[in-house]
Amino acid sequence: MDRDTWNDLAVFAAIVEAGGFTRAGARLGVSASALSHRMRLMEARMGVRLLNRTTRSTAPTEAGERLVASLRPAMAEVDAALIALDVDRARPAGRVRVTAHRSAAFGLVLPRLARFADDYPEISVELTVDDGLTDIVAAGYDAGIRRLPSLEQDMVSVRLDDGARLSIVAAPAYLAAFGVPENPSDLSRHRCLSYRLPTAGSLYRWTFERDGQTTTMDVPGGFVTNDIDVLCEGAVAGVGLACVLETQAAPYVKSGALVSVLEAWRPMLPPNYLYYAGRRNPPPALRAFIDAMKAPAPAGA
Structure with missing residues (x-):
């Protein structure tokens, strides 16, 4: 695969993740019109429409959904490989994307975030609050927090509380x-x-x-x-x-x-568990986040 195609696929995934050209452009530092033009060229080159566009919204077509579902795990692996190059860094860095149900977000994650931010200023945390079950690999998350004592075989779970x-x-x-x-x-x-x-x-x-x-x-x-x-x-x-x-x-x-x-x-209710894909060792930033979630909450939190 040539570099341009890989870059176009990464941009396409970013547009779907952001839910539109404007938000994706803000994240990537590119104008929405430039992204739209780039996607039209990509669709013409591939001979298939990947995005449905209206004046109010942008959403993947059925073919686009299939493509992005395949891209997310692959890109997660690439991100992990790039992060693994930094294992000798003195401090973990990067982004950790987490999905958690509402009570875990407020009761487990938020009370520990201030200390985590102080200890690891080079790590950014993106927390999505969702009470439903989430396929973290397909959705591009590094970890999830749910009240699930048993998970898929390729998941590693870490107990966070006593219920x-x-x-x-x-x-x-x-x-x-x-x-x-x-x-x-x-x-x-x-x-x-x-x-x-x-x-x-x-x-x-x-x-x-x-x-x-x-x-x-x-x-x-x-x-x-x-x-x-x-x-x-x-x-x-x-x-x-x-x-x-x-x-x-x-x-x-x-x-x-x-x-x-x-x-x-x-x-x-059952205990909360943090879970992540067990195909590989967690990258340093995720490992730091897991350790922070296992630690007691600061007094007064």
Whole structure:
């Protein structure tokens, strides 16, 4: 492959990743019109249309999707090879791209970022918050953080915490109107706020644990959301009962805006794991990030 073709492929992948010519041009230091012209020449040379363009958006065609899916792992390997040339550097450098679900982004990554930035000023971190499951290789990420005790065989996982307790909460006014549930079966007479799982598309089934017994059930209710913050705010607004992270609910419970119920039945979520492709040793920048995520959060974070 000649150098021009390789460069064009890299530019094409950058346009798809950025979601358009303007943002890609800002990252690459090239005008949007120059990138558009370059892509038209590339499409003419290859004899296939790779990008659909409108006045408002740019998106890959079906052929473009297939091409970029093949390019991402290859380019990740090239990036890793280039980074490996710097293994003798005194300090790790480069970019680490990470995808994490919302509670991990706020509870695990952000509290450690300030110290990480102080310790490794030559490393930039790009964090994408996404509650769905992500193929990190295909999407061009260096690592992901999810509550997944088992992953694909070619992934290496590093446990980051011990899991998290859930709380069932509601506003005092709601409980005064509908009563306080004493056990999970009482929920049949209540309104419950449901969470739609982003990848599966199904509703989260509430789980309860007591004396070694686990109960999983579908809960009634007329409100569904795909945002965990909306669950908590909906409970504060009196819409109904919500099942949220204990740490998420704690400030509201402390202030009296929410009341925790079914205390003896509260379940634990699985631990968070950081995972990355295991085909090769992680580059120095990723290794530094992994070590930072495993370290205790700074006091007061």
